[in-house]
Amino acid sequence: MTTDFIPSAHRPDFDRLPVETNMEQRTPCVLLLDTSGSMGGEPIAELNAGLQVFQQELLQDPKAARRVEVALVTFGERVQPVYGEFVTARDFQAPSLAASGATPMGEALSCALELLQRRRAYLESQGIPKTLPWMFLITDGAPTDQWQHAARRLQQATAEKQLSFFAIGVQGADMTMLAQLDPPRPPAALRGLQFHEFFKWLSSSLQGASRSRPGTAIAVQPIDHWGTVNT
């Protein structure tokens, strides 16, 4: 693209200069949510309320709303990516999840890894820059399917810096098993049903990540009152 204009000798008009209209940089985040039967009642209600908070918090920050993109994969009755693919925070509609069925965590992990793989390939093909994707798994139980193979894929992906993985156990979760998913990072235990606090913390961390500049190490914010980590 070229411009053919003769600038005035006295008043350069910078607003006439064309600029690139690049796609915004992206901060992908995958949430793997346990919707098995044991999450029924208060836990799933709190989780749904937390997702509402998540949506509102991100919407309040125009930059994060444009840059953060979210994919939800639920695992219970079946494994399901809630929106099919990633949606930007601006278009994110908190779902109303229902709890039933078993805990097919292995299948959910594989599904999430594939979603992320596709997204990374797409962003790369478009030259859209991104920050390191984050994946959060939240469960109150233990897998009812084969998870070891998915865990190996996950470990390889985190070792290759394709993503950062965080496991969060709600009361009743098998913390010993969660610790084996991606051993470098121990799982966090949710305090009570502090989903509200967790999602506030997550949106705040994502806002930070969505603004990160080259050379900045992006890390989630220190875990606050929503949970604890036993190292």
Next chain:
Amino acid sequence: MTSSDQWRCIGAATLGEAHARHGVPCQDAWAWAQVNDALLLAVADGAGSAPRAEVGSARAVDAALDALMSIHPLLAGNLEAAGPDAVIDSLRQALSAVHGALQEMAARENAPMRDFATTLLIAVVTPTHTAAAQVGDGAIVCAMEDASKVMALTRPQHGEYVNVTTFITASDFLECAQFCYLPEPARHLALLTDGLEPIAIGYRLGKPCDGLFSGLFRYMEACEEPIMRRSLLEWLDSERIRDRSDDDKTLLLASRLSPMREEVRS
């Protein structure tokens, strides 16, 4: 280009929104010098994660100019004989000198070198050539006599993720460096830090925005310096630009005021 050739150099650095919010100073630095026949330019972008990045970037551009001046005889000498390899080798020496200067400073201050982490972009124009080197992100763009023919000397250099780049302070800085040599003198140059990448570089192809740079180069030719200087700062700080990039933004523009004439050269 003769020794009487005049260069106009205008630099502007603005503090990004993200830095202002966190009370972090602008960590970009720029400097230039005209020494006999050569124009020397340097821009550095201190890493946001480094506690003393603004000290590192300031030291880096000073050390870069010092280094380029000391190897200037080679840079301005008989390049037809020396060839591109010799020029690139001198740029390599300059980068090493900057790395050494930062190493000394870190030792003096008893701090790890990564505390001063910064990128570095340098460019040299002599009567016979244009050469550039870069470690880290940002870009160097130039045009010859025709301001509309914009070309990239170096390109943004980050890994898969926007938050990963390389620094002149890193031990592998030479392996990560980009070099470029053209056997003709540029008429216009622009050195920019990564804060300007979202508006200045098309991500898809990694190419500079032709219309933007040719416009800037034409303003450099046509507009008076104080007005240009003020307008450039205002533009960098304008809503339109800030909305697209909340990082520190630095742009150093250099234009030779008189066109090249063969009869003047000899």
